[in-house]
Amino acid sequence: MEIKEMMMTGKLWTSLGSTAAALMVGWAMFQPFCPVDPGDYLKKCGNKLVTFFSPYIEIKFSEYTADRFKRSEVFSAIEAYLMSNSSKQAKRLKADAGKNSRTVVLSMDDQEEITEEFQGATFWWSSTVSHTPKFSYFSASDEKRYYILTFHKRYRNLVTDSYLNHVIEEGKAVGVRNQQRKLYTNNSSDNWHGYKKTIWSHVVFEHPSTFQTLAMDPKKKNEIMEDLITFKRSKDYYKKIGKAWKRGYLLYGPPGTGKSSMIAAIANLLDYDVYDLELTIVKNNTELRKLLIETSSKSIIVIEDIDCSLDLTGQRKKNKKKKEKDEKKEGEPKPDEIKEEEEKSKDTESKVTLSGLLNFIDGLWSAIGGEKLIIFTTNYVDQLDPALIRRGRMDKHIEMSYCNYEGFKVLAKNYLDLESDPLFDTIHGLLKDTEITPADVAENLMSKAFEVNSKECLEALISALQETKEKARLKAEEEAIAAATKEGEASTSTKEAAKETEEKESLTRSKDKEAESDLV
């Protein structure tokens, strides 16, 4: 009996096992054709059930928006907002460098939770990270971070009406307080794709130049500072007059007169990020627009040496010449080498046009983000297209000129801690009729030894000034001689030409006379 039972139980298990195996095999074959995963379905139903009975509501804030293009500003604001609470409550924290790299900023690490009270309500914040497997080029096995806010459903209105606004505004303010100023530069568009794309790369901006250290006419300096501060405070004014909140500056002057130093001083005064735009690697107007969209507000967009960056006016002339050349050669077969070269240059050549750049400065897209300063620098202001620098586009034209006595006094104070010296009078006299850049003055005032010897530095400057003055005198003399020689040559050739005409005329006259006498 027992043996029979055992045999039957054994048979039962065997048949059950084989049925299960058959079912599994069948399911595995059928699964690819079944649109719904029952596991997922059950999970969904479970979630629905829990949500239905739970009195709590959850809001999820992802780090990246759907297009994974830009880090969500809301996420960054929440991150900053939770900082102060995190450092008190969370047990696992993340540390990062704060403003000017002098402080450490702590924030909540992944998979942590904190609680906070707001107007009598309790809110739970948790930070979560999920790892997505690599299934496409764009996802690249990445971590997705998000914050989840949980609250009782009776606070729904409080959250939507005031709590979220409070979090974002506070967070943005904390972000600005902790944020290090950054210096950005644009990458070639070859690096713009994939998840790890970087349109702009940055380093911490730490240039020490300020308006106090800038050598220039104090009146002009104050005027610029006032203009900048007014701009920074004029959000409502710009809205009222219907203008985008941005301003254009054109800095021009010879090399070494402080154009780049002025940009750094402006960034330090306004506390803005700097985007140093390298136009030569921007391939076309669309790329230029993309770069603009990716800049933050409270920023300075700089295009240095605009005359060299892109031959905007010249490009049109060049194209015209090329066209003429092409027309001439029309019909002639082109050798393979030339064809290849043309293809290559087509790829590398920047196709940013003047109109593209003008749109960048004041087209519809330029208003995005607001609070932007656009600065162009050039050594040759007369070579720029007038459309580019007309008032309204470049609102302020600032000439950075050679060093004058006022400028020298600023440099002497900065470099030597000197406000007066008997040698100042000599320098004053020499500066009146010598063109020397502040960079050259600064170089002479810089102490070559650890101990500053003011007298030696001033004497070095005096001899540099005398040398420059002498060089300028010799150059002027040479030019005068060259001009006189040219004039002399010109007058000789004019005389010769006159003589030739005279001879020709007398020849014609005599021929006419001969003809007349023949007729008689």
Ligand SMILES: Nc1ncnc2c1ncn2[C@@H]1O[C@H](COP(=O)(O)OP(=O)(O)OP(=O)(O)O)[C@@H](O)[C@H]1O
């Ligand atoms: N006006 C100035 N005040 C103080 N320092 C200056 C001034 N001009 C030049 N310098 C000194 O000279 C150096 C070079 O100046 P800067 O790079 O600002 O000149 P720039 O006008 O931008 O020249 P470039 O046209 O060649 O780019 C600076 O590092 C700074 O030390």
Ligand SMILES: [Mg+2]
């Ligand atoms: Mg410069």
